[in-house]
Amino acid sequence: MKKFRKVLDGLTTSSPGGNIGSPSCGSAAGTPTAAPTPKEIDIQETLVSENFQLCKTVRHGFPYQPTALAFDPVQKILAIGSRSGGIRMYPLLIFSLPLFSGLETHLKILPGVLTINTVHYLGALVTACADDTLHLWNLRQRRPAILHSLKFNRERITFCHLPFQSKWLYVGTERGNTHIVNIESFILSGYVIMWNKAIELSTKTHPGPVVHLSDSPKDEGKLLIGFESGTIVQWDLRGKKADFRIYYDEAIHSVSWHHEGKQFMCSHSDGSLTLWNLRNTSKPFQVTFPHGKIQKDGRKESCKPILKVEYKTSRNSEPFVIFSGGLSYDKAGRRPTLTIMHGKAITVLEMDHPIVEFMALCETPYNNEVQEPYAVVVLLEKDLIVVDLTQSNFPVFENPYPMDIHESPVTCTAYFADCPPDIIPILYSIGAKHKKTGYSQKEWPIITLQMLYKLKTSKVFEKPKQGEGRAAELVEEDPFAVQMVSWCPQSRIFCVVGISAHVILYRFSKYDANTQIVSLEVRLQCESEDVITPSENENNPCFSESGSHSPQPHHQHAASPGSGTPDGIKDSIPCLKVKDRMVRVPPGYQADLVIQLLWVDGDPPQQITSLDINSAYGLLAFGNCNGLAVVDYLQKTILLCMSTLDLYGAADPYQRLTRSPRRNRQSTSGINWCFVSYSFVSVKGPGRKLSLPTDLKTDLESRENSFSRSRSSSVSSIDRDTKEAITTLQFGESYGRKSDVLPTPCLWVGTSLGMVLLIPISIPTDQEERMEEPVTIGPSGAVLMLKGSVLRFGFLDCMGALIQSPCEVWRDLNAPEDPDRPRRRKLVHFSPSSSQDACGEGHLAVLCSERQAKVFLMPSQSCLFVHNITESSFVLRADVISVCNSVCLACFCANGHVMTLSLPSLRPLMDCSYLPLTDMRIARTFFFTNGGQALYLSSPTEIQRITYSQEMCDNLQEMLGELFTPIETPEAQNRGFLKGFFGGNAHTFDREELFGEAAAGKASRSLAQHIPGQAGVEGMKVAASGAVGELARARIALDERGQRLGELEERTALMMTSAETFSKHAHELMLKCKDKKWYQF
Secondary structure, eight states: OHHHHHHHHHHHHHSTTOEEOOOOOOOSTTEEOSOOOSSOOOEEOOOOGGGEEEEEEEEEEOOSSEEEEEEETTTTEEEEEETTSEEEEEEBOTTSOOSSTTOOEEEEOSSOEEEEEEETTTTEEEEEETTSEEEEEEOSSSSOEEEEEEEESSSOEEEEEOOTTOSEEEEEETTSOEEEEETTTTEEEEEEEOHHHHSOTTOOSOOOSEEEEEEOSSOTTEEEEEETTSEEEEEETTTTEEEEEEEOSSOEEEEEEOTTSSEEEEEETTSOEEEEETTBOSSOSEEEOTTOOBOTTSOBOOBOOEEEEEEEOOSSSOOEEEEEEOOBTTSTTOOOEEEEEETTEEEEEEOSSOEEEEEEEESOSOTTSOOOEEEEEEEESSOEEEEESSSTTOOBOOOSSOOOTTSSOOOOOOOOSSOOTTHHHHHHHHHSOOOOTTSOSSOOOBOOOOOOOOOOGGGGBOOOOTTOOHHHHHBSSOTTOEEEEEEETTTTEEEEEETTTEEEEEEEESSOEEEOOEEEEEOOOOOGGGEEOHHHHHHOGGGOOOOOOOOOEEOSOOOOTTOOOTTSOOOSOBSSOBOOSOEEEOSEEEEEEEEEEBOBTTBOOOOOOEEEEETTTTEEEEEOSSEEEEEETTTTEEEEEEEHHHHHGGGOTTOOEEOSSOOOOOOOSSOEEEEOSSOEEEEOOTTOOBOOOOOHHHHHHHHHHHHHHHSOSOGGGSOTTOOOOEEEEEEEEEOSSTTOSSOEEEEEEEETTSEEEEEEEEOOOSHHHHHHSOOEEOOOOOEEEOSSOEEEEEEEOTTSOBOOOOEEOOOOTTSOOOTTSOOOOOEEOOOGGGGHHHHOSOEEEEEEESSEEEEEEETTTEEEEEEEOOSSSOEEEEEEEEETTEEEEEEEETTSEEEEEETTTOOEEEEEEOOOOOOHHHHHHOEEETTTEEEEEEETTEEEEEEEEHHHHHHHHHHSOOSOOOOOOOOOOOOOHHHHHHHSOOSOOOHHHHHSHHHHOBOOTTTEEEEEOTTTHHHHHHHHHHHHHHHHHHHHHHHHHHHHHHHHHHHHHHHHHHHHHHHHHHHHHHHHTSSOOGGGO
16 A cells, blocks of 8 residues: 555656645655655646757857858858858848848858858858768758758869859869859769860879869850969860960969959969969969068078969059968968058058968959959958958958957856846946057947957966966966856856966956955865774774864965975965055956965865855855865955865764874875866875866766765765865855754855755844954754765745845945945845745755755755656756746756756656767856756857757747848949950850750769758758749739730720720711711801
8 A cells, every 4th residue: 555655646746737745755766755744835836848848049159160261242141161060150241231130150060161152042052071072051041951962972072163143063173173063953964174184185294183263254154273283274164175274383272363354363382473364374474472582692582382362453443462371481480461462562461360261352243343342351260350451551340249258268157047137238338348549440240249248367466477386386277267157147246266276256346446455365275184984093093082173264465485384395375476566457347355275285275166155145155175165255254164074063974083183294196086066176296286177088987986986875985085075055045953943044065975064154134233243154063965966056935936045236336425325235135934924934955966856845854855867977067947937957967968857846857868978168168047048168169059948949930030131133234335345255155055964964973972951851841932932923923914914905905996986986977977068067
């Protein structure tokens, strides 16, 4: 009967949308435990599995490792391809209105993108990838999809060219052949230009890969083919023969036509530019070395290759010659350059990063018209530059919100979806850059992720001098690297944890100020060898004294670099030196307090693993693998500084003892690993360095080994070298003891051994007393246990609503004093007592660890529900979030699964395999937030946002902008009778007649394989719907035309009838009056 009741209870609690009644027994995942509850809990859960679906929303940041650049001159869309196979598309707004302001689309294919070609009239994009596959993307739908793919089997693709308004794509290969693809059907034409036909039969060497393809502006039937060896061939597509061949000694990198089609310019590997005239192709018309100086012996100095050149004409000025590279080899370490030659003036623009590609933007898309370039888009490895060609000094456009979140490697992220409405405008007004001189007067043309504010923590510290290597000895990376952040949007207080074991607290102000930064120093050090087991204590009774070795706080400022013990061992020294003078700080976030951990007896401070701040309490807490520290940042005092072991007192479930004093100071030769919520800290002995986690395999193996050793309840299974780190902290209104009647301020502490401790806090309520009377804090002895390292806390009232931590409303401490309105602290409390009338006393505490989630009823500390999240992996990130007007627990596991659990019953709602953990960067930056949203760093330079809300997934299609908008193609200029008669293009060129199957036949099946698009039926439906739509519109037009013709026919018949009637009456009148005399009328 008892077993049957358990089954019934389990079924009751797992039913969707059911009531959560009084739990009785059971221990399976998602079922209540056997612990008795003091009262009935009646919570209506509204979330069901149908409320959740996982999908990507948008990607921000600069494309990682870009490889290709393209621009649609009609749609005004800029496309960037990357080595990972992604394509980012941005609207370009130079001299035009926004087409779709703020749209940023990401396409994903594999492997890397080599070239991109836009097809404006089709609303499509053609990409060539490193695996020699061509893809046709349909941009007419809000989620672009691949319609066709063409895989080349025997030849490698090296160059692609798509003439404007043409449906035939020229593809050059590594073997020197040129193939032609119909981009509408994505079928290879039988027309092939073989390399041995292009060159003369007497040529004995292979010309090399095709590096350039372009049609002549004078005649579209002429194709210019450039080979890497220096051979250039103009191929007559109609006659299937070469018009001329050029053999040059230097390798060719690029070719650019003059718009009249009578000249073209080449860039070469020796840093030269050659200008060729079609009247005489035996030798170049002009050879220049733009950056080559004449040496004393009369020879030109050697120069680097010019990788690309563009030759653009202008009506009212000299032509523009724009190229990258070509500098001399005389100086090492020169930065990459872009050179603009305009007449006799040469402008060299130095870049901060290597140039990947550049492109001149012109007013006309036709290559046989005067180009009139107005800007140059320069794609760098880590940046995007736009140069204004309409001003004589060629300034660059100032980017008001740069995409360089990768200015230094990103180490952590925090995502806030429900900020106060006034926080974004104030951050933008403070963080917006002032207009600098030397920039273009026009606005930045690309809209993307907008950076509101940037803060540099290094300005708080003195620059390390030569010989002061305290920070360098501690870390291999930048000593100012950020490990974690904590932000209170309501009070605008911001905390930063650095890798050099320091915490910086910032306050926000709209006014600049002169201030002196207060510095606190904390001595928080406890060696793992100080922890012994009871068995050791029994064998060594001389170490059985009860005194504990607790860390002690220090309040003095930073000591001198030479401070230490008489033996030269560093002691009581921080890693960095805080500026100890008055400093002027600009408006924005201003440093108010710096807390630093100290060296102890030659050992460096351990990196901080957890942090929490509460503006209503005025308290800040942080911990590491040695212990916990609590700071009153209002009074600038240290309230608590205690080792993890001392926090338990007599309530330690493992009954561990400490040694005091330490008997040995011998350094360990190995590295001890201390695990935290989702990153790892290397604990070093003297002479070893700490480093941020980079190797996933080592970290995961160490984590699993530590987990298997430390999760056992047996005292002997606790490894002596494993320290118990503080992994998570949270302030809130709760019950520190079972006997408490009302909630009070508490600090919840979670450790790496799965322990949860409650520390009650007594805070003066009066504002004046708060600044003068001390805050009392001390462990209560309350201990809760979970499996795995504790990751997250959350609190619900007895109605199932999320309880937010109390906070302070922001006040500007630097604002001018107002006698009528004195500045007083205004606190906002979200106390669980607000719903006491409906559900009685107490609240629910949600605890989540690497392996398990539990729900406890406070203050009785009874465990209501337990769910084992994973057995084969471990949770990296967990958060209690609000979604669909309810609350759930969201988890991200190391095996790539994203899961959601209902609250408080911990019923599984979603388990989706999304992203395998291939890089610790993902683990460090994954973050959930309210509204069913999350983000992570998908690459070192890009932020990927996702949603796990079904409602947002359903609305996402409507939220997306339109990539393709119907725009009329600009009309070509009227060339005039004489110019058209004498200048060329006397007759039109029909590519379909030459390249179609009827004339050219079918291509070899073994040459390329046609692959249906990934969009499958959807893409075909889109294409079919487009064709059906065109037919329907044509049919409607015909019907309307037929109707108008019918009406015209009826009116014509009516007029004919009227004319016949008139003629009849006129004839009758004539007969009647025929025989009458004039006087008879």
